[in-house]
Every structure is written in structure tokens, then in C-alpha cells.
Amino acid sequence: MIPRQHAERIVVDGQDHDVRVGVWLANQKSRRDRLSGEQLAQLAALGFDWA
Known part of the structure; x- marks a missing residue:
């Protein structure tokens, strides 16, 4: 988890x-319902398990 102030x-x-x-x-996390499938897939590929 990355702190908000980082x-x-x-x-x-x-x-x-x-x-x-x-x-x-x-x-990004708070707006994930407005991200495209491609954007979510890219975040998931980077290891963000909430994407």
C-alpha cells in the first residue's frame, strides 16, 4: 500500500x-468504476489487485 502523501x-x-x-x-482507486476495461487491465498487470 502506498500512502497518499508519497x-x-x-x-x-x-x-x-x-x-x-x-x-x-x-x-485511480476511488474512480475505478469510471475506468475503461483496458485501464483496469493495465493496473491489474502492474499488480494492483483492486483493479
Whole structure:
């Protein structure tokens, strides 16, 4: 489980960016009834058992 406040720092074109992974994941999970079958399949392939 990834906590909602979790963020990852990535580098794009030499610039640092904080990606709020926890917020993104919480949003996907709460909106899963509106995700397409393909999107759910992709999340399931990544190991998200709720997808």
C-alpha cells in the first residue's frame, strides 16, 4: 500500500519534478468504476489487485 502523501522525484530534461504517486493512486482507486476495461487491465498487470 502506498500512502497518499508519497511522492517520487523524477528528472525530465534535466529538471527535477515531484510526482505525487500516492494522490494519483488514491484517485485511480476511488474512480475505478469510471475506468475503461483496458485501464483496469493495465493496473491489474502492474499488480494492483483492486483493479
